[in-house]
Amino acid sequence: MLIDYHTHHARCGHAEGNLEDYVKRGIEIGLSQLGLSDHMPLIHVDPATYLPGMAMPMEEMPFYVEEALELKDKYKGQIDLRVGLECDYIEGYEDQIASIIKQYPWDYVIGSVHFLGTWDVSDYRQLDGWNNRDVDEVYRQYYDAVQKAARTGLYDFLGHIDMIKRFGYKPSGDMTQLERQTLDIIQASDTAIELNASGLRHTANEMYPSPSMLEYACQIGVPITIGSDAHQPERLGENLNLALIELKKAGYSQIATFCSRERRLISF
Template structure:
């Protein structure tokens, strides 16, 4: 029983200290708990941008220090993996690389939240869709996912179709865009995650869709799972349903990570 995608008070839009997540993980019987807070903002001014987007840069070393301290403190009760959700921002690859290479992460999630300065996952920025062609936004988004996969910075791609989060979908099919993104993931030797948090979003569907999961299985892409919890009480939320979906599609293993090395474990929920 694992949960590899969690956020904490440092990121500015979540609640709960790291240790509260660890204690909750022990309480609910997690085998592995991944701590994976957001990388600090790089390409926008955090003092003038919308508040609460990510942890301040000076908090990053404190996050890492505390996470590894908790890993040692609770090693006999829960297996903690220390990770980072490393937002991919086109044109900022060198700056991202410096952060990724500065610490001994167990894993780094490659997620696309930003198209330029527009965060397509922020409920406060949904007006950004108003004057844009939805299909062209999807083209830009999946192009960014492909570029993220090719950087070599990440261990798996997070919520790969999160562009659908608020229910904005083009009339034209985007299946070929999804396929191109998955093929880039496969070529880079990465995994993807089944992110259960979509069930509490307007789209009311996990990330990715069953269609993308079936394509991932066909391509031989490994999958891990995460709740994307932003409160301790949401740790492992909907992951029982995520496992049911994975099994019904045909997956029987989950990807896990230690020191940037992937290994597979049987689905055991």
């Protein structure tokens, strides 16, 4: 079984292709399950004054879900579509996030940390945010946010949990203890994580999470799924063959799938 649970499309403003383009591509490459998981609308910054193309507008949410559900029915028997949302964790906005999640019939919700305050650490246009900052402290802030996201219980799995390494800024200190503490909290919260293959095309040149984190996650029993984080239809499934190899190396033999927010483990 080949699955891809992390994808984006044109509604988010920084991806290409419509939902049906991804569905057709998924059928073409032989996906068994395709997860549609576009970005939650911005809630803690003003979309009108923030940088453009960060996430889908709030008014597009119902149309996104409606279209995804229609495609799920249209292509039934050809590909198993799962309707999801990549839902930012923003400290202090937990109630608003929960409200958005509860409005729609998701198959799964990804909890991702992109923002530290109003700084999107995943945006190449905001690299000046690293200026005059202590890299080690940024890493500590990032993992603190990931830990808090896990503790909320709002999410089915956490996305790219060490994405802070994306642009190649490396801490001077050893982060192993902090990484393991984060994974311990994720395990205790009964939340899964993803192996996100997109890091191979970023400056980090490494999947999210790193092999050492992946191995520890397996040791302590953290469930895992996989995703390409495709922002173009042609990138759907990209490097997921390598992701499966990494999972086997780390000791995993099962992948988490989700339907109506219930987790099921399947062998691979």
